[in-house]
Amino acid sequence: MYRYDEFDARLVSERVEQFARQIERRLKGELSEDEFKPLRLMNGLYLQLHAYMLRVAIPYGTLSSRQLRMLAHVARRYDKGYGHFTTRQNIQYHWPRLIDVPDILRELASVQMHALQTSGNCIRNVTADQFAGAVADEIEDPRILAEIVRQWSSLHPEFSFLPRKFKIAVSGTPEDRAAVRFHDIGIEIIRSASGDTGYRIFVGGGMGRTPYLGLCIADFVARDDVLAYLEAILRVYNMEGRRDNIFKARIKILVNALGLEEMRARVRREFEEIRKEGSLNLPEHEHARIATYFAPPNFETLPDTCLEFETACARDGDFAAFSRHNLSRHRASGYAIVTISLKPTGGVPGDCSADQMDGLAQLMDAFGLAEIRVSHEQNLVLPHVRKKDLPALHDRLKALGLASPNSGLASDIICCPGLDYCDLANARSIPIAQELSRRFSDLARQEEIGELKIKMSGCINACGHHHAGHIGILGVDKKGVEFYQLQLGGSGAEDAAIAEIMGPAFAKDEIVDAVERVIAAYLNLRQPGERFLDCYRRLGLEPFKNVAYLEQLHAAY
Amino acid sequence: MPLIRNGGWAHDEYTALTDQAPLAEGPVLVSLTRFHSERELLLARNQPLGVRLSSAQSPEDIGPGLHHLSLVALEFPTFRDGRGFSWARLLRARLGFLGEIRAVGHFLIDQLAFMERCGINAFDGDARITPEALAAARVEFRNVYQPAVDSRPTIGRLRAKAHPVDWKP
Amino acid sequence: MADLIEIITANRLRDGAVVYWKQGGWTVTLADADQFTDRETCVAALTLAQERVAAGEVVNPYRFEARRDNAIAIPVKERELIRASGPSVHPELGKQADPATAPKFHVAAPAKPPRPKQADGPEAFDVSL
Numbered sequence: 001m002y003r004y005d006e007f008d009a010r011l012v013s014e015r016v017e018q019f020a021r022q023i024e025r026r027l028k029g030e031l032s033e034d035e036f037k038p039l040r041l042m043n044g045l046y047l048q049l050h051a052y053m054l055r056v057a058i059p060y061g062t063l064s065s066r067q068l069r070m071l072a073h074v075a076r077r078y079d080k081g082y083g084h085f086t087t088r089q090n091i092q093y094h095w096p097r098l099i100d101v102p103d104i105l106r107e108l109a110s111v112q113m114h115a116l117q118t119s120g121n122c123i124r125n126v127t128a129d130q131f132a133g134a135v136a137d138e139i140e141d142p143r144i145l146a147e148i149v150r151q152w153s154s155l156h157p158e159f160s161f162l163p164r165k166f167k168i169a170v171s172g173t174p175e176d177r178a179a180v181r182f183h184d185i186g187i188e189i190i191r192s193a194s195g196d197t198g199y200r201i202f203v204g205g206g207m208g209r210t211p212y213l214g215l216c217i218a219d220f221v222a223r224d225d226v227l228a229y230l231e232a233i234l235r236v237y238n239m240e241g242r243r244d245n246i247f248k249a250r251i252k253i254l255v256n257a258l259g260l261e262e263m264r265a266r267v268r269r270e271f272e273e274i275r276k277e278g279s280l281n282l283p284e285h286e287h288a289r290i291a292t293y294f295a296p297p298n299f300e301t302l303p304d305t306c307l308e309f310e311t312a313c314a315r316d317g318d319f320a321a322f323s324r325h326n327l328s329r330h331r332a333s334g335y336a337i338v339t340i341s342l343k344p345t346g347g348v349p350g351d352c353s354a355d356q357m358d359g360l361a362q363l364m365d366a367f368g369l370a371e372i373r374v375s376h377e378q379n380l381v382l383p384h385v386r387k388k389d390l391p392a393l394h395d396r397l398k399a400l401g402l403a404s405p406n407s408g409l410a411s412d413i414i415c416c417p418g419l420d421y422c423d424l425a426n427a428r429s430i431p432i433a434q435e436l437s438r439r440f441s442d443l444a445r446q447e448e449i450g451e452l453k454i455k456m457s458g459c460i461n462a463c464g465h466h467h468a469g470h471i472g473i474l475g476v477d478k479k480g481v482e483f484y485q486l487q488l489g490g491s492g493a494e495d496a497a498i499a500e501i502m503g504p505a506f507a508k509d510e511i512v513d514a515v516e517r518v519i520a521a522y523l524n525l526r527q528p529g530e531r532f533l534d535c536y537r538r539l540g541l542e543p544f545k546n547v548a549y550l551e552q553l554h555a556a557y
Numbered sequence: 558m559p560l561i562r563n564g565g566w567a568h569d570e571y572t573a574l575t576d577q578a579p580l581a582e583g584p585v586l587v588s589l590t591r592f593h594s595e596r597e598l599l600l601a602r603n604q605p606l607g608v609r610l611s612s613a614q615s616p617e618d619i620g621p622g623l624h625h626l627s628l629v630a631l632e633f634p635t636f637r638d639g640r641g642f643s644w645a646r647l648l649r650a651r652l653g654f655l656g657e658i659r660a661v662g663h664f665l666i667d668q669l670a671f672m673e674r675c676g677i678n679a680f681d682g683d684a685r686i687t688p689e690a691l692a693a694a695r696v697e698f699r700n701v702y703q704p705a706v707d708s709r710p711t712i713g714r715l716r717a718k719a720h721p722v723d724w725k726p
Numbered sequence: 727m728a729d730l731i732e733i734i735t736a737n738r739l740r741d742g743a744v745v746y747w748k749q750g751g752w753t754v755t756l757a758d759a760d761q762f763t764d765r766e767t768c769v770a771a772l773t774l775a776q777e778r779v780a781a782g783e784v785v786n787p788y789r790f791e792a793r794r795d796n797a798i799a800i801p802v803k804e805r806e807l808i809r810a811s812g813p814s815v816h817p818e819l820g821k822q823a824d825p826a827t828a829p830k831f832h833v834a835a836p837a838k839p840p841r842p843k844q845a846d847g848p849e850a851f852d853v854s855l
C-alpha cells in the first residue's frame with residue numbers, strides 16, 4: 001500500500017498544526033463560529049446532536065494492521081470504544097471533544113492517517129473499489145489513480161472553497177463496486193481498442209434531494225491527461241456552479257442546467273488551455289512510481305481446490321454458510337477475497353468496537369495479511385486470503401463476533417446514523433435497520449430471497465444511499481413524528497439506477513411490515529433465478545405497491 | 558482599509574469611484590460596468606487604472622484593454638465564495654495579466670497562501686489581515702502538491718530531485 | 727394535564743456536550759434546566775444565551791418546546807428527547823447512562839410521545855420554532 005515519504009508526512013503534520021491553531025483561535029474568540037465551521041468541516045469535524053463527530057479518511061479504503069490498531073486506540077482513548085464505518089470509506093467517531101482533536105490528529109498522523117477534506121466544500125476523500133488488486137478482471141488497480149488524485153486534491157489552492165462538496169470515486173473493473181455513477185466525478189478505468197489504459201469519466205452524479213446518475217462526459221481520457229481533465233471540470237464548476245442556493249450548488253445541478261453537450265464543451269476548452277500550460281501532465285514514471293506501492297503481494301502457487309477448505313465446508317455448517325456468501329473470487333488460484341460483515345443480527349450497521357478492531361489487527365498479523373479494506377457497503381474486506389487459512393480465520397472472526405454470513409443478503413443493510421446522532425436527521429434509521437435485520441435473521445430465509453440491497457437514510461441527504469437501494473428507505477419528519485418512505489429499484493452497481501418512490505410514507509411501526517410484504521410479493525412473482533431488482537425491473541412498482549399498502553387498505557374498509 | 562502589497566503595508570493610491578462619481582485625478586478604481594461604458598475615456602487618461610470585479614464576473618469579460626490596466630480587484634463577498642481563486646489564475650496564467658491583483662472583501666488568514674498561489678498579490682481585508690499574518694501563512698506549509706501560478710516547485714518535482722530517477726519505494 | 731413550556735439549549739464549544747440554560751449559566755441535565763412558561767422571558771434569556779457564543783462558551787443556542795408533567799420537562803420532538811438522553815440504540819452511552827445527567831423520563835420506551843394538542847398550551851403560545 002502507499003507509504004508516505006517525507007513530503008507527504010510533513011504536509012499532514014503541518015495541516016494538523018494548522019488545525020490546532022484554528023481551534024485555538026476559535027477558543028480565544030479570534031474566529032467566529034461562522035468562520036470556524038467551514039474550517040473545522042474541512043478537517044472532518046462536525047457538531048452533531050450529542051457531541052462533535054470526527055470523520056477520519058481511509059484513503060481508497062485501505063488500512064494496515066498498524067493503522068487499524070490506531071483506530072482502535074483513538075476509539076478507546078478519546079471516544080467511547082467504537083467507531084462507525086461509512087459509505088465513503090471513512091470512519092466516524094461520535095464523541096470526541098474539540099479540545100482533544102489536535103491530539104487525536106497527531107496520533108493519526110503518526111500512522112499516516114488524517115481527516116483532511118473529509119467534509120466541507122472541497123474535494124473529498126477519493127474512494128475506490130474495495131476489491132482493488134484482488135479481482136480477476138481488473139484493468140488497473142484503481143488505487144493508483146486514487147492516490148494520484150489524493151495528492152493533487154489535497155490543499156488545492158484553487159478548489160478549497162467550491163460551491164459545495166465534491167466526491168470522486170474510481171473503479172478498475174467493468175463491475176462497479178464503488179458506485180461511480182453516484183459521484184460528482186466517477187472514473188472507470190478502461191482499455192482502448194489499441195490497448196492503452198485510460199479513463200472514462202462520468203460527471204454530475206449524486207444523491208441528496210435531487211438524485212442524478214453521472215453522465216459520460218469523456219469516453220477516453222489518456223493517462224497523462226487525467227489531472228488536467230479533472231482540473232478542467234473543477235474549474236468550470238468553481239466558476240459556474242451556483243452559490244445562491246445550497247440545495248442547487250452541486251455539480252449535478254450545473255450539468256443539468258447547461259446540458260451535457262455544453263458542459264463538455266466548456267470543460268474541453270479549459271482542458272485544452274490547461275494542457276497547453278503543461279504543468280499538470282502526469283509523467284509515465286510518476287504513474288509507475290505510485291503503481292509500485294500497490295503492487296500485489298507475491299501470491300504462492302496454490303491449487304484452486306483445497307482440501308482443508310472442502311473438509312471444513314462439509315464439517316461445519318457455519319463455515320459453509322460463511323463461504324457461500326462472504327467469499328469472492330480472487331485473481332490468484334487458491335486465494336479468496338473475504339468480506340467481513342459489520343451487520344450482525346440486530347447490530348448497528350457499520351459500527352465496530354475497539355476490541356474488534358484490535359482483534360482484526362491481530363488476526364491480520366497472525367495470517368500475514370498486510371491490508372484490510374473498507375467497503376462502501378459498510379463492511380470490511382480481507383483481500384488476499386489463502387483458502388487453506390479460511391477455516392482458522394473463520395474461527396477467529398467468530399470469536400470476535402464478526403462472522404455474520406450475510407454479505408449481499410437482506411440483512412446486509414447500509415444505514416446512516418440518523419436521528420440517534422445526526423443533527424440533520426428527520427428520523428431514526430438505526431432502529432429500523434435493526435428490526436429488519438432481526439426480522440430476516442434466519443439464513444435460510446435470506447438465502448431464499450437472494451441478493452437484496454436494503455439501504456436507508458435518516459433524511460433527504462441520502463448518506464445511507466437509499467436512492468441506490470433495491471429497497472430504499474428514507475426517514476421523514478411529519479410534525480415531529482418519524483415516518484418512512486419506501487423506494488424500490490435503485491442500484492449503485494454497474495446497472496446503476498435511481499429508486500422510485502412508492503407513495504405516502506409509513507409510520508414507524510408499519511415500515512418493517514411493509515418491507516416484508518414487498519419481499520413476500522417478490523417471492524411469489526419472481527421467475528426462476530430472478531433477483532429482486534430484476535423482478536422489479538420486469539414488473540414495475542404496481543404489484544409491490546399494492547401489497548405494501550395492504551394494511552392501510554384494510555384499515556380503510 | 559489598510560492595504561497589503563507584496564507582503565507589506567502599502568499606500569492605496571487608487572480612488573475607488575462609484576459608477577456615478579465624477580472622474581477623480583490620479584489612479585482610479587472603477588466597476589466593470591463603468592469600465593465598459595467609459596473605456597476610451599478611462600484609457601486615454603494615461604493614469605493607473607483599476608477594474609473591480611464582483612465574484613460573479615470573469616476577468617475574460619474585461620475584454621480588450623485588460624493590458625492597459627494596472628490593477629484588477631477581485632471581490633470576496635464572503636470567504637466561502639471561492640470564485641476569486643479561479644479568476645486570479647485565469648488572469649495570470651491564461652490572460653497573462655502582470656499588474657496588481659487585489660483581493661477585497663471578506664477572507665480569512667487561512668486563505669492567504671492559496672490566494673498568493675493563484676496569483677493574488679495585494680490584500681485589502683479586515684483587521685486580522687496583516688503582513689505578519691501573511692508571513693505566517695506563507696510558511697505554514699513548506700511544500701505543495703499542485704502546480705499553480707507561483708513558481709513553487711511541486712512535491713512531485715522535489716521528489717524527482719531528492720531521489721534517483723529509478724527510485725522505488 | 728401537561729403545560730407547554732420552553733427550554734433553551736446549545737452545545738458546549740469545548741467538548742460539544744448538550745447543555746441547557748439555567749439561571750444565567752448552563753447545566754448538562756435537562757431536569758435542572760430553567761423552564762420558561764412565557765415567550766417573552768424565554769426570548770430575553772435566549773438573547774443572553776446567544777451572547778455566550780461570541781464568548782466561546784457554546785454553539786448555536788435555540789429554544790425548544792416541552793411538556794411539563796409533575797415538574798418534569800419532556801421534550802415534544804424526538805430530536806430533543808434523544809439529545810436529552812443519548813442515542814436510543816445505545817442506552818449505555820450519553821446522558822442516559824449516568825444517573826446524575828439522565829433525564830427523568832424514558833426515551834426508548836414510548837417511541838412516539840403523545841403529541842400535545844395545541845389547546846393544551848397557553849393560548850398565545852406560538853409553539854412553532
Ligand code: HEM
Binds near residue numbers: 092167
Ligand atoms: C452523521 C453526520 C453526517 C452529516 C451531518 C452528513 C451530512 C450530509 C449532507 C448535508 C449531505 C448532502 C449533501 C448534498 O447533497 O449537497 C450528505 C450526503 C452524503 N453523505 Fe453524509 N452526513 C453524515 C454522515 C454520513 C455517513 C455516516 C455516511 C455514510 C454512511 C455519509 C455519506 C454520505 C453520502 C454517500 C452522501 C451522498 C452524497 C451525494 O449527495 O452525492 N454521511 N451528508
Ligand code: SF4
Binds near residue numbers: 419422423425460463
Ligand atoms: S442521511 Fe441525513 S440523517 Fe442520515 S447521516 Fe446523512 S444527514 Fe444525517
